[in-house]
Amino acid sequence: MTEILILKTGALGDVLRTTSILPGLHARYPQARVTWVTAPGAVDLVQGHPQVARTLSLRPDDAEGAQRLGRELGSQWDRVISLDDELPLCALATTLADPTARPGVLSGAWLREDGERAYTPDVGPWFDMGLLSVHGKARADELKVENTESHAAIYARMLGIELGEPELPLGAAAEAFGARFRARHGVDGSRLWIGLNTGSGGRWESKKLSVERTVELARTLDGGSPQGLGFVLLGGPEERERNEAIGAALGTGLRWVDAGTDNGLLDFAAIIDGLDLLITSDSLALHVAVARRVPVLAFFAPTSAAEIELYGRGEKVWSTSADYCSYARDADTSTLTVERLVPPAIELLGARARARSGPSGAGA
DSSP states (O other): OEEEEEEOOSSHHHHHHHTTHHHHHHHHSTTEEEEEEEOGGGGGGTTTOTTOSEEEEOOTTOHHHHHHHHHHHTTOOSEEEEOOOOHHHHHHHHHHHOTTTSTTTEEEEEEOTTSOEEEOGGGHHHHTTSTTOTTOHHHHHHHHHHOOSOHHHHHHHHHTOOOOOOOOOOHHHHHHHHHHHHHHHTOSTTSEEEEEEOOOTTTOGGGOOOHHHHHHHHHHHHHTOTTOEEEEEOOOGGGHHHHHHHHHHHTTSSEEEEOOSOOOHHHHHHHHHTOSEEEEOSSHHHHHHHHTTOOEEEEESSSOSTTOOOTTSEEEEEOOSTTTTSOOTTOOOTTOOHHHHHHHHHHHHHHHHHHHHOTTOOOO
16 A cells, blocks of 8 residues: 655646546555645545545644644655745644655655745746746746646656646535536526636636626527527626626627536536536636536736646637736736637537437537
8 A cells, every 4th residue: 555645735727637646656655545725625635535544634724734734644654745925834744744755655846944945946837937936926927927737747757757637526515516407597508608717716817708798708609509509607606796707798699507606516516417518717627627527718918828738628818918817917918809709618618519319410
């Protein structure tokens, strides 16, 4: 038995996409038993995964909790993969697998004897582009822009494993919720249904597509479809008023459903699971769609499109403005136009329609 501990909290989407390392770890260590430590809000994204034996929760800023967990977990680990840069988590990684005392066990961030955070050389491909970069922030930002590899590919290369895909099992309760949602709102095979997740919460204004552009996009796509399309408005609590404005602008001329903004994580995933296409910002919904194998059209302005792996089931459109991938909260989104978004959306919808019809060409 190979005991592997993964320390990964952070943003929900980052946690979910990191599950892409699990197939490769199990292939490299056939007798692996994986324990994953993540933030309380992300537990549902990990604990149902068939390749995770145990899931533990820890707030990344909880220094006392990290110390307590370190005492509980002990030094039984054959591999510790530490993918966060918060001080308590670096200290926890060092407690469990100090690289100066147990070389080769830890891959990732840790705490040196002088109290400074560092990372092991093998994870340089990722951490060199982050806050702990040995090259300094300016060069780290340059490396971020220059990078052409996806997050999944970088992690696979630095851990010495095969490229894998993220996975998010729904569970019986969420599957039942999704079935009820589709039945209640008529989200069925009579038309193609597109999820619109064009907000990004309250933090990243420059990740969003404006309400007006979202409405124009929906109307343009619907107008080009002889059978008509259906739209599902998606988002979190910060998108409630925004989605109400989108719905009001769509009016009665289009078929649309407001999915609500207070769904649990797995219920939210179950709604996405019933879509034919998700059009989304760089957000949790994007990673849910990838993990549920739902076709996706994703757009990017302040963040890196290259980091996102779609596994051949989607398309990416990114800003052509000078501040693309600058991680600026006011990045220019003006080049994310309807004219650029419509062609890949039509291509993805066409592929979905053909897949539905089957090899005989008969309607499903």
